Amino acid sequence: MLLRPSLQPLLSRLGTFLSFTKMSSTGTFHLQQPLNYRTGSRVQPVDGSHSEEVYEPATGRVMGKFLFSGEKEVDLAVQSAKAAFKIWSQKSGMERSRVLLEAARIIRERSEEIATLETINNGKSIFEARMDIDISWQCLEYYAGLAGAIAGQHIQLPGGSFAYTRREALGVCVGIGAWNYPFQIACWKSAPALACGNAMIYKPSPLTPISAVMLAEIFTQAGVPSGLFCVVQGGAATGQFLCQHRDVAKVSFTGSVPTGIKIMEMSAKGIKPVTLELGGKSPLIIFSDSVLENAVNGALMANFLTQGEVCCNGTRVFVQRQILEAFTEEVVKRTQKIKIGDPLLEDTRMGALISRSHLERVLGFITQAKEQGAKVLCGGDPYVPDDPKLKNGYYMRPCVLGNCRDDMTCVKEEIFGPVMSILPFDTEEEVLERANNTTFGLAGGVFTRDIQRAHRVVAALQAGMCFINNYNISPVELPFGGYKMSGFGRENGQAAMEYYSQLKTVCVEMGDVASVF
Numbered sequence: 360m361l362l363r364p365s366l367q368p369l370l371s372r373l374g375t376f377l378s379f380t381k382m383s384s385t386g387t388f389h390l391q392q393p394l395n396y397r398t399g400s401r402v403q404p405v406d407g408s409h410s411e412e413v414y415e416p417a418t419g420r421v422m423g424k425f426l427f428s429g430e431k432e433v434d435l436a437v438q439s440a441k442a443a444f445k446i447w448s449q450k451s452g453m454e455r456s457r458v459l460l461e462a463a464r465i466i467r468e469r470s471e472e473i474a475t476l477e478t479i480n481n482g483k484s485i486f487e488a489r490m491d492i493d494i495s496w497q498c499l500e501y502y503a504g505l506a507g508a509i510a511g512q513h514i515q516l517p518g519g520s521f522a523y524t525r526r527e528a529l530g531v532c533v534g535i536g537a538w539n540y541p542f543q544i545a546c547w548k549s550a551p552a553l554a555c556g557n558a559m560i561y562k563p564s565p566l567t568p569i570s571a572v573m574l575a576e577i578f579t580q581a582g583v584p585s586g587l588f589c590v591v592q593g594g595a596a597t598g599q600f601l602c603q604h605r606d607v608a609k610v611s612f613t614g615s616v617p618t619g620i621k622i623m624e625m626s627a628k629g630i631k632p633v634t635l636e637l638g639g640k641s642p643l644i645i646f647s648d649s650v651l652e653n654a655v656n657g658a659l660m661a662n663f664l665t666q667g668e669v670c671c672n673g674t675r676v677f678v679q680r681q682i683l684e685a686f687t688e689e690v691v692k693r694t695q696k697i698k699i700g701d702p703l704l705e706d707t708r709m710g711a712l713i714s715r716s717h718l719e720r721v722l723g724f725i726t727q728a729k730e731q732g733a734k735v736l737c738g739g740d741p742y743v744p745d746d747p748k749l750k751n752g753y754y755m756r757p758c759v760l761g762n763c764r765d766d767m768t769c770v771k772e773e774i775f776g777p778v779m780s781i782l783p784f785d786t787e788e789e790v791l792e793r794a795n796n797t798t799f800g801l802a803g804g805v806f807t808r809d810i811q812r813a814h815r816v817v818a819a820l821q822a823g824m825c826f827i828n829n830y831n832i833s834p835v836e837l838p839f840g841g842y843k844m845s846g847f848g849r850e851n852g853q854a855a856m857e858y859y860s861q862l863k864t865v866c867v868e869m870g871d872v873a874s875v876f
C-alpha cells in the first residue's frame with residue numbers, strides 16, 4: 360500500500376515508539392537508534408569523541424552504546440537552535456501555547472512507553488516513573504497557560520511621555536540534567552524556556568541518555584520549528600563545550616555542588632545567567648504533637664522515593680524526644696515492608712540504584728556511619744532479588760539509622776541513596792539551630808498540629824522549598840529551588856519565567872527634547 364508522503368515521517372516515528380513498547384520487559388530492551396537530536400531528527404554526532412555503555416540498573420546489563428558529542432557537534436546543535444529561535448521567538452505567546460499543549464497531549468498519550476523506558480534506564484519503579492511523566496506533561500500544560508500571559512508594564516511619564524517594558528526571550532538556552540529524574544528534568548527546563556520564546560539544547564546525564572530524545576521527537580511532532588529543542592549526549596567535556604559556546608545565552612543546570620561551581624565559573628566568563636539546582640541534606644522536623652501516622656508517611660516520602668536519589672530529600676529526621684521510640688518503631692516497621700525488586704512490576708516500590716559504583720558509595724556511607732557510632736535499625740545491605748535475571752542489579756535494602764549525631768558523616772553529607780538518619784531533639788530553638796547548621800538549603804519540612812509553630816519554624820528554616828505536614832510533593836505550580844549552596848534560580852511556578860526571559864524598557868518621548876547642552 361502506498362502512503363501519503365506526509366504520513367511517512369509520522370509512521371516511522373511511531374515505528375520507533377512501537378519498537379520500544381514491544382521490548383518493554385526487564386532485561387529485553389536494546390538501544391538501537393542515535394540519541395542526539397538536531398534539525399528535527401535523530402543524528403549521530405559528527406565528531407563523536409568516544410562511545411560509552413548504557414546500563415540497565417535492574418539487571419546490570421549493557422543495553423547498548425552511544426557516542427559522546429564533541430565541539431563540532433555542539434556547534435551544529437547551537438546553529439540549528441539559533442535558526443529555530445528566529446522563528447519561534449517571533450510567535451505570539453498564544454501560538455507557542457498551542458504547540459506546548461499539543462506536546463503535553465502527546466506525552467500523556469505515550470506516558471506508559473515513556474515511563475517504561477525511564478524505569479529501564481533509571482531503575483526506579485514503574486509506579487514512580489508514571490508519576491514523573493504525569494508531572495512532566497503537567498509542566499508543559501502549565502507553561503502553555505503562562506505563555507499567552509507574558510506581558511509588560513506601561514509607565515506614565517510627565518507631559519504625556521511614557522515607557523513600557525517588554526519581557527523578551529534570551530536566545531539559545533542550555534539545559535544540563537542529572538540522572539535521577541531524566542525526562543522530568545528535561546521538561547522542567549524546556550517548558551518554561553520554550554514558553555518564553557527561547558530555543559534549548561539539552562544534555563542529559565550520560566547514565567540516563569534515553570528519554571530526552573523522545574521529548575525532542577514529541578516537540579517536533581507537536582509543531583516546534585526544526586532545531587528548537589536539540590539533544591546532545593556526553594559528559595563533562597560536552598557540557599563544557601555547551602557552557603562556553605559564545606552563542607549560548609543561558610545555562611540551567613541540575614546536578615551536584617562541585618559541578619555547579621564549575622558551571623558558574625564558565626558562565627561567569629561569558630556573563631551568562633545561570634540557574635543552579637544542586638544537592639541537599641534537608642531537615643525534616645517532627646514535633647511530639649504530630650499525627651504519628653502522617654509523620655511516618657512523611658518521613659518515608661522524604662527519604663525513599665527513587666531509591667533515595669532525590670535532591671530535596673529530608674534525610675536528617677529530627678524527632679522530638681517524647682515520641683522518638685514510637686516514631687522509630689513505626690518507621691522501621693514500614694521501611695522493612697517496602698517491596699524491593701523488578702522495577703517494572705506493578706507492586707514494586709523500590710527498584711535499583713543508578714549504578715554499581717553509586718550503590719557501593721551509598722553502602723560505604725553506612726559502613727562509615729556504623730564506625731562513627733550510628734546503629735543500623737534496618738536495611739543498609741545489598742539485596743539480591745529471587746528472579747535470576749536481576750542478580751546483577753544494583754539493589755539495596757532501605758536503611759534507617761539510629762543513635763545519630765550531627766557531627767557524623769551520614770548526617771552532614773548528601774548520600775543520595777535510601778538512608779534515613781534519625782536525630783532526637785528537645786526544643787524548637789535547639790532544632791532550628793541544628794537544622795540550619797549546614798551549607799545546603801534546598802528543602803525542609805515540619806510536622807506538628809500547632810499551626811503557629813508550623814509557620815514560625817518554616818519561616819526560620821534556611822531552605823527554598825518547605826513543607827508543612829507533608830513532604831516531597833511537587834505540583835508544577837510551585838517554584839522549586841535552593842538557598843545557600845543548594846543553588847539559586849527557580850524551576851516551576853511563575854517564578855521560572857523570570858529566569859528564561861529578560862526585561863527591556865522602552866522610554867517614549869512625546870514632546871521636544873530638552874538638552875542640557
Ligand SMILES: NC(=O)c1ccc[n+]([C@@H]2O[C@H](COP(=O)([O-])OP(=O)(O)OC[C@H]3O[C@@H](n4cnc5c(N)ncnc54)[C@H](O)[C@@H]3O)[C@@H](O)[C@H]2O)c1
Nearest residue numbers: 536537538563564594595598599614615618636637638670
Ligand atoms: N536541586 C535539584 O533540583 C536537583 C535535582 C536532581 C539532582 N540534583 C543533584 O544532582 C546530583 C546527582 O546528579 P549527578 O551525579 O548527575 O550530578 P553531576 O554534577 O555529576 O552531573 C550533572 C550533569 O552535569 C554534567 N557535567 C559534569 N561535569 C560537568 C562540567 N564540568 N561541565 C558541564 N557539565 C558537566 C553531567 O554530565 C551531568 O549531565 C546530586 O547532588 C543531587 O542532589 C539536584
Ligand SMILES: C[N+](C)(C)CCCC=O
Nearest residue numbers: 540669670671831832833
Ligand atoms: C519530584 N520530587 C520528588 C520533588 C523531586 C524533584 C527533583 C529532585 O531531585
